[in-house]
Amino acid sequence: MASTVTPRPARRPEARRPGYGQLLRTPGAWTFLLPGFAARQPFGMLTLSLVLLVQHTTGSYGAAGAVAAVTGTSMALAAPLAGRLTDRYGQRAVLVPSVLAHAAAAALLLVLALSHAPLWALFAVAVPTGATVPQIGPMVRARWSVALRDSPLASTAAAFESVTDEFTFVIGPLLATALCTAVTPAAGLVAEATLTLVGGLLFAASRRTQPPVDRAAGSRGRRASALRVPGVRVLVVAFLGVGCVFGGMQVSLAAFTEAIDRPGLNGVLYGIFAAGNMLSGLACGAIAWRVAPRHRLLTGYAALALAASALWAADSVLLLAALGLVVGVCVAPVIVTGFTLVGDMVLGARTEAFTWLSGAVALGQAAAATVAGQFEDRLWDGAGFLVPMIGVLLALVTLLAARSRLHPSPDLSPRPSPVGTGSVRPVA
Template sequence: MASTVETRPGYGQLLRTPGAWTFLLPGFLARQPFAMLTIGIVLLVQHTTGSYGSAGAVAAFTGVSMALFAPQSGKLADRFGQRAVLLPGVLVHAASVSALTALALADAPLWALSAAAVPTGASLPQVGPMVRARWAAMLGGNTSQAEGAGRGSPLMSTAAAFESVTDEFTFVVGPVLATALCTGVHPAAGLIAEAALTLAGGLFFAAQSRTQPAVRPAATAAEPHVSALSIPGVRVLAAAFLGIGSVFGGMQVALTAFSEEIGNPGVNGLLYGVFAAGNMLAGIACGAIAWKSGPRRRMVLGYAGLTLAASALWAVHSVALLAGLGLLVGLCIAPALISGYTLVESLVPASARTEAFTWLTGAVALGQAAAVTVAGQLTDEHGASAGFLVPLVGTVLALITLVALRSRLSARASGRIAARGMGHRVPVTVD
């Protein structure tokens, strides 16, 4: 259904919202580890073992455990508050990363590294979803959903676009920073920095208790809590986000292998930074455009473009051409992600918002975990070009699922939703 939105409040107005900077700055700091963790593990373990397959396997254990535990973290944050989840989480994560780093440097066997990777991923703080939930609470996005459509703050769309740009910027800075530290300082420096940022940023963010969403009341027989995953549209989006994760994971491993093959490991950070920069630029554009098409259509078209762009990665053997194609792939990712999160806002009640965001974040992590495992094996046996096939296969499968089940991405009729405690929804564009 076409959007009727013609104007959108500016970013300047959004950032002048009282109290916003108290959680935006620590939130940005605490987000960096998510973009640094996988590449930091791949670079360290590949250095100590000499195998991309082993590096991918350890990173996969981290991604799978994060994907499994992230929604549970979201549920706990909705139920007990963000601070109660973050404080123990950042401490466990910093300790787990330190243990994994020490084991890798001690040439521990693969099973020990994999075991240490499980709590590392499970404890990764879900700061991005928490920031989005704070925007929603601050701007009135937690209004009862049975009150009728259209009563949320017009700044909600702007906040969602801003979050998209922020996320993409972390994927410009994070991998480049981790790669520079691992190649220029010490192979373990990337993970050490990741642990330090998690600890400092997470504790700082948790301290901003005045802006965290109110804790939801206990479920009752009359108003039971709705699980985000019980909504068919969320499951379809999660499947689509698996494919996006395959792009992130496959690109990280294949770009690292490509840089090694040409004898210039340092170019890896530049290539991945260009890829992430395309993602960020597309996020800025998506936030600035007053769309006349609905998010479901935009997501299908964006995903089709992503699949087409990913289809040529395996055939490119030039740094310049690979950078250009990586930029194009990045430009196609943001529209798909933003539209997907917008659809979540139209499908999921406020009481399950953080959980819904973490399901999608977890799906990206799970797809990334599978991708780094498969791409690691392929690059060990057949070189970097084979690793680039992983994003292609992942996006093709996800696109088929998205097209076949796209009807489930339509919001239910308001009357039926209200009867189940899921009425008014404010569309939000997030990434």
């Protein structure tokens, strides 16, 4: 008897996320990507440039870390306000005066440091230097939302921006270290101010891709803050811990290489940390994840805490390089996933929401630089590496205790704003 064979249904091709190459061919993208990348560098360069400059002029890592901390604190506190003003008045109206003021403040801070001005004078000028750092990352995300709207490339753009943020946090310190050690201790701050000024003005000049301003929302009254969402507050704590890694690593690596009389290795060691961070960030942005972002964040943060906890025990260049690589690999998934979650939690005022996370990194970085500098001055060589461990462990405890809040909460989110006033939702 003849048997009947039922044909198998044809297998559907798996959906693939549009690639980075296709994204970068979006019309008008390069008009804001290139200047935007240059103007983002203060987040990566400013803290370390100040640490190396002030340490050179004062001889104290404690004083250097304190000046950097004042700058970072000002940047962190001013960032959400800048985000809210941008949502209300538009990017150009906020960006042009911001970059001009930042360049002037950085120039004055440089002159004061080189002239050996008292520490209180450095603190006074560090406040406007940090407060005027432009919030370019959230602005770029908002421009992608206008350029792509409902395109499937929107998720690719969000991943690309998360990776770009990673590059900023690791390339900036590398550039600052190279300039301060190979040219002059003042070169890092000069380059940072120049990139901010030129990149910021070119970015502002690209009007065609600037998001429209929601004038009606501004006239209706005060918009609800993104910080009202409980999950956003938890993520702010998590990003404070990430900032502790950056700040603690920057100061401690500089102190370690100076203690062994090989300051040139500082750039090499930080470069290894940067390489792990960038490669991991690229992978996270390209993978179409099946695991929920909340679980990815908790797992990634636990791995980061474990890796950071071993830094203080490193007693050789090779061991420190290996541990730095592992820490770098663990940092990127946390940042990428954090931006994913905040996009899920906040329906409106996304420019402000992203500035809260960026500001938290800056604040954690500044605080860690201060404490690590004090540890290096007052305790043993390498004591500064305790700072990343402590910061990440405290943040991990908070994440575990408040993990139930890391879910989308539409009822608690601010009112949705029209496309263009916020940012696209990052997905890892």
